Amino acid sequence: MxxxxxxxxxxxxxxxxxxxxxxxxxxxxxxxxxxxxxxxxxxxxxxxxxxxxxxxxxxxxxxxxxxxxxxxxxxxxxxxxxxxxxxxxxxxxxxxxxxxxxxxxxxxxxxxxxxxxxxxxxxxxxxxxxxxxxxxxxxxxxxxxxxxxxxxxxxxxxGPERHNRAGIGDVVSNISALADWELARQVRGEPVDGLAASLARSGAEAVLHHPGDMSDDGFVTVLAEALISSGLAMAVCGTSRPASGGCHEIMHAVDVLFPGTASHGELAGLGALFCTFLRGDERRFVEMSACLARHGLPRLPADVALTEEQFVEAVQFAPATRPDRYTILEHLAMSPTETRERLADYAGALRDHLG
The missing domain is CATH 3.40.50.1970 (Rossmann fold)
Structure with a gap:
């Protein structure tokens, strides 16, 4: 039955x-x-x-x-x-x-x-x-x-406004994590849990497109509920997959290599934006970049006091932080030189599209 x-x-x-x-x-x-x-x-x-x-x-x-x-x-x-x-x-x-x-x-x-x-x-x-x-x-x-x-x-x-704003980066990173999960399904046949994906995506979309900021109770409530939904998404499927992909691999790599650089959410948002660029998803890239900029969150390595070489080192190390995970980083398997070139293209895209 x-x-x-x-x-x-x-x-x-x-x-x-x-x-x-x-x-x-x-x-x-x-x-x-x-x-x-x-x-x-x-x-x-x-x-x-x-x-x-x-x-x-x-x-x-x-x-x-x-x-x-x-x-x-x-x-x-x-x-x-x-x-x-x-x-x-x-x-x-x-x-x-x-x-x-x-x-x-x-x-x-x-x-x-x-x-x-x-x-x-x-x-x-x-x-x-x-x-x-x-x-x-x-x-x-x-x-x-x-x-x-x-x-x-x-x-x-x-509380410290910077800590609260960091949660925006963590929620928005779900969009990149879900794209990585779908990539793993297409390439490796990894099953995707639709209910978990829906919970993670709905909260991220609500925050991504909300016009308010941390001074607005309506926005803060949406952010809190989105963070809770993200946690529930992980509980539904028994894995952090719906909220953690290449974005979090980069975050963990920075934590290991350059501890104290920035908070979890700040680095997750930065990692998500870079991974979205690597996927070539221009619409999502523009939406996410606009959201991060609107809330004063980092979009470039320099925004978290990392040099370009340090960020390249972190991207290279990132897959080792989650050896069982398949994301855009594992899919592209970029060399240090290729990573450096893509980072330059990424910075150029930010200038061209959003200033």
């Missing part, structure tokens, strides 16, 4: 609005996540501590743990602390690094995890993936998808 449907793991509760954090205790009760507030609250070095103090009166039984660094060691250390007593859930409050550490530790402990995002820097807020640094290289680790996702626009607004 054929399967007539499939079961998809999704958060029980998603809340994107101003003032959402104040309702955290009620959300935990209503979602039957924690009736008495026996949760481990994990905060980072940013706004997390401020939010923890805000919710402390309504979560008196909670323990608060501070983490930093976004490393596998930090996640393992947190996991050890979570074994000291029984918790109903882990509540991760902060940006991407804090959330990823909390997701990994919660998964290893077998606890549900609630994301309270204070920044919109990448799609990790709702994804089944934790990006953690281990021995100097960032790796992707499978984790349980959060049981609830809360984005309070008040705290997003109070």
């Amino acid at each position: 054929p399967l007539l449907a499939r079961t998809v793991l999704t958060p029980l509760h998603i809340d994107v609005r101003r003032g959402a954090v104040a309702d955290l205790a009620a959300i935990l009760v209503d979602g039957r996540i924690s009736a008495g507030g026996d949760v481990a609250v994990v905060v980072g070095p940013g706004q997390g501590a401020q939010i923890a103090e805000l919710i402390r009166p309504s979560l008196r039984a909670a323990d608060v743990f501070t983490v930093a660094g976004g490393t596998l060691d930090a996640a393992d250390d947190l996991g050890a602390k979570l074994r000291q007593r029984s918790y109903d859930a882990v509540v991760g409050i902060g940006g991407g690094k804090t959330i990823d550490v909390a997701k990994y530790a919660a998964t290893r402990r077998g606890l549900p995890m609630v994301t309270v995002a204070t920044a919109l820097a990448n799609d990790g807020i709702a994804s089944p993936v934790a990006s953690l640094v281990n021995e100097g290289m960032k790796g992707s680790y499978g984790v349980h998808i959060p049981i609830a996702v809360i984005v309070d626009l008040d705290f997003v607004e109070a």
Whole structure:
């Protein structure tokens, strides 16, 4: 008998609005996540501590743990602390690094995890993936998808604007990642999950064509929902494929070779634009470049303080960051000289089409 449907793991509760954090205790009760507030609250070095103090009166039984660094060691250390007593859930409050550490530790402990995002820097807020640094290289680790996702626009607004704008680059990069996935289907027969692709594409298209900016609640809400949809797309197909292609290979390569250059989302957007140019998709290239420019995101290596030679080195190294992945970079298999020539053409195209 054929399967007539499939079961998809999704958060029980998603809340994107101003003032959402104040309702955290009620959300935990209503979602039957924690009736008495026996949760481990994990905060980072940013706004997390401020939010923890805000919710402390309504979560008196909670323990608060501070983490930093976004490393596998930090996640393992947190996991050890979570074994000291029984918790109903882990509540991760902060940006991407804090959330990823909390997701990994919660998964290893077998606890549900609630994301309270204070920044919109990448799609990790709702994804089944934790990006953690281990021995100097960032790796992707499978984790349980959060049981609830809360984005309070008040705290997003109070955070660094550059971090939030970076999420635009991460969402828009889905368009390039999906093109790479389709290329892998055509060349290698790799199956493409239509539902996952639809979720990843719809959020990217919404952000790509929205006329607002980070000062507009409507746009910020669309961005937050797009990042969540991107995470759900990965959960649907059990892989980061719908949101990670050559764009993220370049991002990971820059992280390894030139750490601290720029954020995840900034590099993903730059990598996506370059890969789109390599594919020869002029319409998408113009759309994506206009979007990145409109939001002040990098389009050239110099925008993230990389020389052309450094970017060429990163592109050459990029396929090694995901050996199992087939993208436009593996398809073209460019030599350093060819990469250098295509980069010059790319810079020229930006000047010719968009100034």
